[in-house]
Each structure stands twice: as structure tokens, then as C-alpha cells.
Amino acid sequence: MVTSVMIVGVGGQGSLLASKILGKAAMDKGYDVKVSEVHGMSQRGGSVVTYVRFGDKVNSPIIDKGGADYIISFELLEAARYVEFLKPGGQIVTNSQQIDPMPVIAGTAEYPTGLIEKMEAAGAKVDSIDALSLAEEAGSSKASNIVLMGRFSKYVEDISKDEWVKVIENTVPAKFLEMNKKAFELGVNA
């Protein structure tokens, strides 16, 4: 049994840190883990995908169409972009924040409307929260990723909140620890 999680967003939103936290939490729990990241060109404000897979034995580090149990998305349009990677009835945990991509900025496309309804019509379950506001409440607009990991933690039954917090303590720099812990907590209770 392998759990497959896609973490998606816009380059620079902190998907690498989120995948690191999830990967470590799963490893600490005794699971085999694989995490696949994308570096380089794709990070410059483009669409970014990270795969995290954990279970008794994980072979492939990537996730295919129809292979994801969960999608954690830091931006609404990016959640919609990858919905076909989700198993039917799979769960999306997304930020409601919208970031205009370059075609919208350049005026050649419109930011789509009704995305949550479209994702639900596609067969996904959608949990959307305003992670940016919660992150700002925690002390930094950059902590949306941790807010969303807090929200996602509610779906992973066998990793306790204390275990998540322990991983955060071992991952983020000390000076940002309290802020990140608060962001995680706000995500859990959102």
C-alpha cells in the first residue's frame, strides 16, 4: 500500500520545503519514501510539481495520471491543472489564493472562474482554504505552504500532530520556528 501525494504550486512558493516535511514525517513513521522534485528552469515562476510517495515499498518516485491520492496546491489554478493526476474521488487540499500566470498578465488569457466547481465535476473532493491570510496571521505571507501542510495533516491519520511538529522543528531554521508552528496550527484548525 503506497500513498501518493502531489504538491503543486508556483515556483518560489516553497513546495520543496513542504515535500521535505512530508517525506521526513513519513520516514520517521517507518515508511519507505520517495520524493521527486524539479529544479532549474521550472522554478522561475512557472508551474511546479513535487511528488511524495510513501508506503511499505516505493519504487517509482513519480506519479502518473490517475495515480495521486492527494493533491496539495498552493494556488487555485495549479490545483485544477493537475486534477487528472488524481484517482477518482481523490482529495485536493488547496489554497484559494490566485496568482495570475504570464498569459493572464500579458492579456492573452483570462484567469478561469468556477475552478472549485470544475474540480468537483471532474471527480475530486476539494478542501479550499485562504492559506495566504492565515500565513499572514502567523507572521509571514511565505508560510502558506506550512498552513496547507497543517490542513493536509488532518487527512493522514497515522501521523500525529506532535510527530508533524517534531519534523517542522527539525527542518525549519530556529528563528522561523514559532511562526511556522503557528502557521501549521492555523492550517489544522482552518
Place this chain on the structure above:
Amino acid sequence: MKELMLGNKAIARGLYEAGVCVASSYPGTPSTETTEEAAKYDEIYCEWAPNEKVAMETAFGASRAGKRSYCAMKHVGLNVAADPLFTMSYTGVNAGMVILVADDPGMHSSQNEQDSRHYAIAAKMPMLEPSDSQEAKDFVISAYDISERFDTPVLIKMCTRVAHSQSIVETGERADIPMKEYVKDAGKYVMVPANAKKRHPIVEQRTKDLIAFAEESSLNRVEAGSDTSMGIITSSTSYQYVKEAFGDKYPVLKLGLINPLPVKKIKDFAASVDKLVVVEELDPIIEDYCKALGLTVTGKDVLPLVDEFSQGLIAKALGEPEAPSCKGIEGLPGRPPAMCAGCPHRGMFYVLSKNKITVMGDIGCYTLGATPPLCAIDTTECMGASISSLHGFNKARGAESEKNTVAVIGDSTFMHSGMTGLANIAYNQTNSTVIILDNSITGMTGHQQNPTTGYNLKGDPAGKIDLEALCRAMGINRVRVVDPYNLAEAEQAVKEELAAEEPSVIISRRPCALLKKVKRGEPIQVNPEKCKSCKACMKLGCPAISFKDGHAHVDTTQCFGCKVCSELCKFGAFETMEGETITW
């Protein structure tokens, strides 16, 4: 100890455990972190060389001196280093030497999808190919043993999905490898024809010995399967996809030593199954080898020659049903990568685009100048090609293009292989205009130092090459420095240098906005009452500026405060957060 490790970090761990002492590399996605992580071990001297050829020769010098050495590069970097590669195969090594090459199937961050296994075959050099982080570490240690046992540098081939995937690694201790004696040996190290003639048969015998090794080595292993109607030969990340798709159903011959390939092991495996299948990304190298052995094999007749694979792609190609999935949503706008808010390249590209100048581009973040709305770049091939191809373009079209064509190249790329192109301009004289986009760092690969930054790989003060003095010393009389945030200054420089009747260099200098030492400016805002909706500022393609409710709008969380947008506003609509008009 067990640790969740990036494939590239596992390579560095392998270097540490193998007792490696010297590493010299040039950054290139997806190989960069191997050297950066190795630098965290005090026992390994690590450096960024100006290019891959220099890196490989440096590592070779260290090997010859008697210490285990390493160099890393991306696939296209091996093209640059191919010259020493082929002759090092003849000389062999003293202490062990490993060359890591990282391919990028799917071109996540590359300009082509070349298959580096061809180099191992052509240079007659052994090549190992790990499939996860544990193997990445273990294969490094094996590679040094092979290097010293068979007297040859050894190639390790990574791909993006092994280099940039994390999996669990069991770490070990560092081996104590004493320095080997250096003995002058012209017959081995001076590759003049008479000596090389004697070395070539040694290389051919070495390949035979390595094939015998490949037959017995645990690097190549057979995994039993319950259904022998099909057997799969595979390696690298494709092995992981095969196991994901089929589990232990079909027997698998998993190859870790990809060159040279075994003969008997493959024939025996083929004989044990009804149908032989080869699963390999990019070119049919294992497949063609099997065919040359007289085997009937399925491979590229059902699997693609392009792009990376996945478990689903392999399962489907071999007749399995597709997994059910949520329906895709059609018609969503794409999100291509873009230059960052505050990127110093943007101002120069705006000037070039506005003046409809033909631009020979190069490799780096600034390649993004080719994307809309700026669309400022005409060509991009390889490191350094902007300058040399500008010279050729101008030789072919003469004064007409000299007045309207430039090359753009980053500081690191200029040091890598732009200098030689400039030497050609200075020597063979075209009135070419070269723009060095000096952002004081190697940007795209994630901020590596280079010979112009004044710091070494570890961030300590180092030698610093003065770009202006260098260009002048090469014979360019017209060298000037501009600030690309100042559009008027940049435009004047471009116009004057294009008009000049001699070669010229413009250094467009401003550090990368993402550098920690660069202080972010205060964000600015648009006064909607002053904004006339002319969209002049939108021509910059800044990700912080969008058009909302009929007016330009600044996303203050993204705005870097460079104020370049305000230079384009004829109506003074950009203001500080306190409401003061920004003036230039």
C-alpha cells in the same frame, strides 16, 4: 545511519565514503548539487571551474597526482569536455577518477535531450547508472574501485529523476585512501602518436576485461518473476517504473553497469523468458546491443524515443489498461517560467525589444527573454554561441546587421565559453556589439559563484576577473558599463554601440534580485486615478504587474521595488506606498 537523501546528495556522500579528495565541476541542472553537497565535507576540496573541459582536466590532474578525484556536469557539458574524455580513456588514471554526467530526459531545464550513454561507448569508458539514492551512493564507491582496478576514468550517468529524487540511504564511514605515488611515465601519459598507438590496444583489452567483469558483477542482477512469458531488461529510473508497473510479475535483468554490456548474462536471460523487452529512455542502446547479439527484442517499436517515461506509460505500451482518473479540465491558461520581479535582465530586454534588435541569445536565466511579452531573443543553442554566431551573422550580412544585431550572454556563460567568441570578433573584426548581462552570479542553476564574482564555491573570497579589463585586453576598445534598471541609459548605450564602427562590449551590470546580499526595495503601487490604462508598463512582462478593473495593479508581495515600470509611465501613475510620485 538512515537518511532521506536527494540522489545528488547521495553521490556526494559516496564521494566522501570513497575517500575522494578533489572535485572540480561546472554547474548544470541536474548535476549541480553533487558538487555543492560534496563541498560540505571538509575532507573534499571542491571548486567551480570556468567550464566542464577545465573541470575534467583539473580532476584528471588530481588523479594523476595520486588522489581520488571527481568532476560533474550536465549532459551538454560533456560535449564541452569531450576532448579530454577520449584521450583520458587511453592514458588511464593513477588514483581513481569518476566523471558524473546528468541527462535530462523530458528537458526540464535543458536545450536538448541527448543520451550520454553514446559517449561511454565512443570513448570506450565504463559507465554506471544508478536507479535511486542508495545506488547513487553505492555506485560511486564501486566506480572508484573499477577505476583503479581497470585503470580508467569511470562515468556515472544520472538522470533528472534519480538526481532530483529523494530516497532512503544507509550511510557508511569514509575510507582511508592513501595518496598514490606519482611516477613519470611518458608511455602512459604523453599521448603523442607513437605512445597512443601502444595505448589503444590496451583500451581494447580493457573493454574485454570489463565485459567479463559485467558478466559476474552484482551491478547487473537478475530478479526472478512469476510469469516468464515476458522478461524485461532495464536500468536507471526505468527500472523503478517497471517494478512499479509490474511488481515481481515478470523477470527483470537490472543493469547497473551500462557500458560495456555483458553478453552471456543477456543471452541467458533472453533464453529464460518467452519474450524479451528492453525498457530504456531516449535511444535504443541496450536494444540495439541485444539485436547485435542476434536476439529478438521489443523496445522502441512500442516505447517512445522522446521524453521521460513513467510507470503508466510503460504499462500501457506493454498492454496493461490505463488507471482510472479524474477528468482533466480543458482550456486552462499555461504557467510558463518567467523572469522574476526585479530581474535586472528585464530592463535590457525591454530596450532590445522596443528597438526591434536582432538578438543572439545564450544559456541562462536570461533565455527567458525569449518569452512573451518581450520576445526579445532570436536564437539559443549552447553555451557561448551567442557571441560566435553574432560574428558569423555579421560576416554574412555585413553593415546592415552590424547596426541592428547584438549578442546577450551572462557573466558565467561568458567565462565558460563566450571569451573565445569575443577573441574571434577582436581578431577577425566585425563591428559586433556584445552585451554581457552581468548579474554577478550563475543564476539558473541556483546561484553558483564564478570567476567574475570574487568568491569561491564555499563563498569565501577568491580571485576575481575584471570583465572590463579582460575585454579591453582582448582588443575591444569600446567597453562600457550600464545599469539595466536605468532604461534611458541602457537604450543610449545600445544605440551608440550599434552605430560604432568597431567591436564593442556593453556590460549590463546589476546583481540578481534573488541574491541574499541584494536589498529589496520598497514595493510601489499604481494610483488608479492617474493610470490611463495605456498598458505601457505591461510590456515589461513583470509578474508583479497585472491589469485589474481597467487599471494596472502591482502585487506588493511580489514587487521588488526596482521601479523600472515607473520609467515607462507617461502619467506618473506609479507611486510609493506613501502616495508620492516616483520620478526619474
